[in-house]
Amino acid sequence: MSIVQHLGKKTGDISAILLAHYDVHARTLPWRVPPGGGLPDPYHVWMSEIMLQQTTVAAVISYFEKFTARWPGFAQLAAAQDADVMAAWAGLGYYARARNLLKCARVVVDQYGGFLPQSEAELLKLPGIGPYTAAAITAIAFGQRAVVVDANVERVVTRLFAIGQALPAAKPAIRAAMDAITPHARSGDFAQAMMDLGAGLCSVKSPQCARCPLAPFCTAHQAGQAELYPVKPLKKDKPLRQGTAFWVQREGHILLVKRANKGMLADMRALPDDGWTARSDGDGQPPFAANWQLSDKIVQHSFTHFTLEMRIAVTEGPPRADFGEYWPINSLDKAGLPTLFSKAIRAILAERRD
């Protein structure tokens, strides 16, 4: 018997009860309008959904405010300088999203008259918009029914129906179950209600089933095993890589470079480095011959699939490098550097204060 058949007539009860709960308990977020307040601005929905990919609400809020204040709509964003957008995204991570954000805004302006297409299939063709984001925009911004599945929904649904298959193999079953409980009216609110539930009561570690409006429907809870779902795949161990970054100082400025347009931290402004990657250590070779002094400070930074220990070599005065740009030390916070290099700079400046 399939999950959908097993649900029977309870599917409507789940959405009705959860929506009633959402009407009272919805989180207030900058990209939302209160329940019953009509549809939000599609530009805001799109912007928030891109920023929220694999990123917590708490980390996104200030970036959302900054971006929408500086670029209030698709037209303004499409006209922005690439480097300005990349710098504004600095610190949020997954920088391919920033490049795709800009690409997408330009496609919307050039090919869609400045408005997002309203069909899920058409949204799916746009840069940076995958199955989750296309469904979320369709439901939340345009009020059309769509089946929205993110990590919160995966957790809530696997618990509701005790789906014991491991991720990612469980995804088709999860989607089928979400499809079965998604209402035709207010499917956007329903999706957000499921996400609020996953971010709050139905948490990873210690779910608060006693306060959950869906507890009467929840198979995992009834078995006292909510925290066992979803079943995750074993994760591989992260390698430790060694690398070096180079601090080239001249007359109150330091040398910054633009990283390659592929791979780690692509297109971002950065300190020169010795070519470290996720797969191999750097070669330790500086960008040019000089009197290099190796700092005692070592920056440790953990990425998704490896950890980097980065040493910092310092040189001052001539020779002048014939590449990159010299940036004023006292405004390095405005250079738009990824966190790894911000850490390195803080380390050197702290060393000098000591």
Next chain:
DNA sequence: AAATCGGGGGC
């Protein structure tokens, strides 16, 4: 199907 791609918050 598996690997790649950041960073911070929670515990």
Next chain:
DNA sequence: GCCCCAGATTT
């Protein structure tokens, strides 16, 4: 320290 997060894209 480890786990996770409003995933998409490439390999």
